[in-house]
Amino acid sequence: MALKWYTIVVDCRDPQAQASWWAEALDWEIVYDTPDEAVAVPRHALEGEERAPDLDTWIRRGQGLVFVPVPEGKQVxxxxxxDLAPHVSQDRDAEIQRLLDLGATRIDVGQDEAEVTWTVLADPEGNEFCVLSSRDQ
Incomplete structure (x- = not known):
């Protein structure tokens, strides 16, 4: 038996702004939005029946991101x-620029830019994420 990795929950000051930013960055859709929680999921998770007819279909639907309010800002x-990765058919640098144009920032967490194959960015509230080299798997 296995459990499904269902969501990642992100503490933030402004759940609606964070959900909107990540939905735009990932081309996802916001499916739930209240003052206490905002949820973004991949668009393909909304295709087909509302309920998955079987375990395999349910497992393949993928994860979502849940944003919940906290009073404090990010500290450490x-x-x-x-980790995000563009497909080999995409222009990785253009994708990084698109994220920067949306409001991401480049950050240094100690990586040696000359030796690594990823770029470290932060979302508008400072949460780190990486854009990896292009992948086909």
Missing amino acids: KNRLHI
Whole structure:
């Protein structure tokens, strides 16, 4: 038996702004939005039946991001972060620029830019994430 990795929950000052930013960055959709929680999921998770007819279909639907309010701002480097990867058919530098244009910032967490194959960015509330080299798997 296995459990499904269902969501990642992100503490933030402004759940609606964070959900909107990540939905735009990932081309996802916001499916739930209240003052206490905003949820973004991949668009393909909304295709087909509302309920998955079987375990395999349910497992393949993928994860979502849940944003919940907290009173404090981010204090230290994340202990967990998201890695994003463009497909080999995409222009990685253009994708990084698109994220920067949306409001991401480049940050230094000690990486040696000359030796690594990823770029470290932060979302508008300072949560670190990486853009990896292009992948086909």
